[in-house]
Amino acid sequence: MATSTLRQKYPSISPGLLAWLGFIAVLLTIGLAAAFEVFRRGLVVTNMSDLVPWGLWITIDLSAIALGAGAFTLSAVVYLFGLKKFQSIVRLAVYVGFIGYTTALLTLIMDIGRPDRFWHPWVYWNIHSVLWEITWCITIYLTIMILEFAPVVLEAKFFDRWPWLRQVAHSMHKIAPVLALLGLLISLLHQSSLGATYGIIKSRPIWFKPSMPIMFILSAVAVGPALTMAVAFVLEWITGKRAISHDILRIIARASGLTLLVYAYIRFWDLAAVSYYGRTPAVSEALHALNSQTPYTFGFWVGEMIIGILIPVLMFLLPRYNQRPVNLVLGAFCAMLGIIFNRWNVTVTGLFVPVNFSPGTLYRLPAGEYLPGLVEWSIAVGIIGYIMLMLTLGVRYLPLFPKGEAHKF
Amino acid sequence: MIINLDKCIGCEYCLRACSATNDVASDRPWNIVVAEQNSSGYPFFFSRPCLHCQEAPCVEVCPVKATYRREDGLIVMDYDRCIGCRYCEVACPYDARRFNWEERAKGNEFIPTWGIAEVPRRPRGVVEKCTFCIHRIDDGLKQGLMPGEHPEATPACVNICPVGARIFGNLNDPNSRISHELQANATIRLREELGTEPVVYYIPPKEGL
Numbered sequence: 029m030a031t032s033t034l035r036q037k038y039p040s041i042s043p044g045l046l047a048w049l050g051f052i053a054v055l056l057t058i059g060l061a062a063a064f065e066v067f068r069r070g071l072v073v074t075n076m077s078d079l080v081p082w083g084l085w086i087t088i089d090l091s092a093i094a095l096g097a098g099a100f101t102l103s104a105v106v107y108l109f110g111l112k113k114f115q116s117i118v119r120l121a122v123y124v125g126f127i128g129y130t131t132a133l134l135t136l137i138m139d140i141g142r143p144d145r146f147w148h149p150w151v152y153w154n155i156h157s158v159l160w161e162i163t164w165c166i167t168i169y170l171t172i173m174i175l176e177f178a179p180v181v182l183e184a185k186f187f188d189r190w191p192w193l194r195q196v197a198h199s200m201h202k203i204a205p206v207l208a209l210l211g212l213l214i215s216l217l218h219q220s221s222l223g224a225t226y227g228i229i230k231s232r233p234i235w236f237k238p239s240m241p242i243m244f245i246l247s248a249v250a251v252g253p254a255l256t257m258a259v260a261f262v263l264e265w266i267t268g269k270r271a272i273s274h275d276i277l278r279i280i281a282r283a284s285g286l287t288l289l290v291y292a293y294i295r296f297w298d299l300a301a302v303s304y305y306g307r308t309p310a311v312s313e314a315l316h317a318l319n320s321q322t323p324y325t326f327g328f329w330v331g332e333m334i335i336g337i338l339i340p341v342l343m344f345l346l347p348r349y350n351q352r353p354v355n356l357v358l359g360a361f362c363a364m365l366g367i368i369f370n371r372w373n374v375t376v377t378g379l380f381v382p383v384n385f386s387p388g389t390l391y392r393l394p395a396g397e398y399l400p401g402l403v404e405w406s407i408a409v410g411i412i413g414y415i416m417l418m419l420t421l422g423v424r425y426l427p428l429f430p431k432g433e434a435h436k437f
Numbered sequence: 438m439i440i441n442l443d444k445c446i447g448c449e450y451c452l453r454a455c456s457a458t459n460d461v462a463s464d465r466p467w468n469i470v471v472a473e474q475n476s477s478g479y480p481f482f483f484s485r486p487c488l489h490c491q492e493a494p495c496v497e498v499c500p501v502k503a504t505y506r507r508e509d510g511l512i513v514m515d516y517d518r519c520i521g522c523r524y525c526e527v528a529c530p531y532d533a534r535r536f537n538w539e540e541r542a543k544g545n546e547f548i549p550t551w552g553i554a555e556v557p558r559r560p561r562g563v564v565e566k567c568t569f570c571i572h573r574i575d576d577g578l579k580q581g582l583m584p585g586e587h588p589e590a591t592p593a594c595v596n597i598c599p600v601g602a603r604i605f606g607n608l609n610d611p612n613s614r615i616s617h618e619l620q621a622n623a624t625i626r627l628r629e630e631l632g633t634e635p636v637v638y639y640i641p642p643k644e645g646l
Contacts, residue, residue: 070561071521072539078465081523081536141521141536141562145501148520152501159524160500230631231494231530385531385627386483387442387639387646388473393532 052417059410062403066138075401079393080379084400085139088408089132090222090371093166094244095364096128097252099173100208100215102280107208116272117280119180120263120428121256126173127418129166131411138407158221158228165218172211175200183427220245226374233310234318235378239298246294247370250287251363253280254340258360261353263423271429274353281356285344288363292337314381321395324377327369336366438569438595439618440484441640444602447472447482450551451594451603455486457552458570458593460545465535467567468594479644484602486594487512487533487567488627488635495525495534495566504566510609510636511569519563526564530628531635536564552593569605583607585615608636 041049065073076083102121106114137143149163179197187193220241226232227240257280260272302311318324343349343359350356382393400408422428447470455461455468473483489512495504496512503519506512526534540561548554556572559565570592577583577590584590585606595605606615624638625646 070539071536076538078526078532078535081526139522141523141564142519145518145520148501148503148518152503152518154499154502157498157500157524159498159522163500225524228498229494229528231528231628379527383530383532385485386471386473387625387627387641388481388483389476390474391471391483 048420052413052420055409055413056417058406059413062406062410063138065403066407067143071139071141073401073403075398075404077396077398079382080376080396080398082139082375082379083398084372084404084408085135086375087368087372088135088411089139090244090375091364091368092128092131092135093222094219094248094367094371095252095255096125096132097215097219097248098254098256099125099128099252100169100211101249101253102256103176103204103208104212107205108212114276114280116430117256117260117276119177119430120260120272121253122173122177123180123422123426123428124256124259125252126170126177127415129170129173130418131415132166133170134414135407135411158224162218162221162225165214165221169211169214169218172207172214176204176207176211180426180428184425186425216245219248226378229378231383232314232378232381233308234314234381235374237298237302239294240374243291243294243298246287246291247367250284250291251360251367254284254344254360254363257281257284258357258364259419261357263419263428264353267423269429277353277356278350281344281350281359284360284363285341288337288341288344292333292341295332295337317381317395318377322377322380324373327373331369332366332373335362336369337363340366438486438489438592438637439604439615439622439624439640440637441602441604442481442483443640443642444600445470445482445484446600446602448599450597450599451484451486453547453551454593454597455567457545457547457550458555459568460548460554460556460558461565462535462541463546467533467535467565469532475642475644475646477644479642481642481644485531485533485627486569486592486637488531488633488637489569490633490635492632492634494528494530494631494633498524498528500524503563507571509574511571511574512566513568513571514564514566516559516563516565521562521564523564530631530633534564534566537561551597585613 074083098121102114102118105111106118137146140146149160150167154160179201181187182193182197223240223242223244226235227237230236257277260277264270264272303315315324340359340363343355343362376398379398380396382395384392386392449470452466452468452470456463456466459467461467468484468486470482470484472480474480489510491506491510493504493506493512496506500522501518501520503516504512504514504525521536523536526536537559538561541558545554555570573590573592574584577587580589582590585595585604588596591605595603604615604618606613608615608619610616619638622640624640626635626638
């Protein structure tokens, strides 16, 4: 057993840390104040409307879940494909994934009109609904992550007083491969069906295509592990301890770069097929509407292609760049921005294109208009505070990095 | 339901009677009435309740079956079950759904001039939609009345129409008035290509669409 871990002393709270915690407290206060306002007055405090019923918060949900994909990807790499050398980063990946998924759930609670009924999908089933399937998958996957991560939490010094808990943790660790397999299946399913949420909506031609689920899962598999890699580097800079070898992190970056290329390839063909070669009138009309009222094409090329794909691919794959950690972190940051751009573009621009159902030629619904309001941004600020708090607590109180290369259980 | 675009004069009585009977917020009506024109520029008026699609996207996407298709084919909601995710609003091809963004405290400007509220107001945080006045249909059928023939068992928008542009009845009964009208007139349905199978049929204006 890892007695060295158990006896470690927590470092005392330095002035720098205190300032950092104060900063987090400010972020959380802003978020909580906004949450209070939402619960008091309802979603009328947001800028969403019947024409654009989803906005910034859905973008946060989708991005957070995609960015949490490092957990299942790296777990699968270690436990299913047997690449044991990645063992050292699995804990961090699962922890980052856990933060991502809980972030999504917190935002979702704000976003639904009746948070008191959050449990309804568990009781009232509509198996035909992708959203029902997503709710179930996320619930199950969160449970899997908690089970995967429980042994790590139980290793913390606090649990010294209950030795039997350690026994439980030990036996739970043995089922890790089973959990990883289950997690892989469930993750593939819901990461894809988040794309399907849009892809199946036949009333909106710009979304209605079978490539949606595939693009969502591929982008998540590309960027999730890259984020975990970047977090590992940043934690190393802050704590001054090299917990995970740079070779491993560089391999993850390369894999991420290659996956981004595959994603770019599919994204390219998706674009070419629906807007150049096989253009339908409805899609042309939608793209025309988008380009005339929003910087859609600009956002796509700059936000998704250059920032989200080109820069990360160069940073991750070119030997002249990927030797320096700062470049890898920069690449991961850009890839993360790209994912957020993409999820925003998918959600909001799809809703901006008005549905057209009148039999005449004159009447059109007005085009959607939406920019997030103060309360929505405040919730986003609070969410960032939550992420920072979880990372800080994790680094301080949890053995996120196993000591030494040998596995200790 | 059949809506005769050739007869409609755009008076918005249907919108008002609906909003009073179902206590709908005046800025977010279930029934809409809009000025339209056909491809040769001829003006006409277009109105739209919920189309009660038999392959309804809103029913398919609801994660909790809060929106469901009744035995008789009407698409209705259980407001006690809705979680307010608004996926149905995103999925509806006809903009027929409204979300309660806030608790409605104000009175209803259409009550009592255009009718009185026959159903309770929906709470904050749920989506709502046209029901074809199921409360009238259900009560009427219990009393042996025929929806579409007896006003007590017929949607408010149909009763109030001063030019008889809306015809309501049982499409499954080949002898009902609506079935005869459907046979006698050329009709269209909205966005037929989506395969949603709406049960609201439109008779186009004489001048064509």
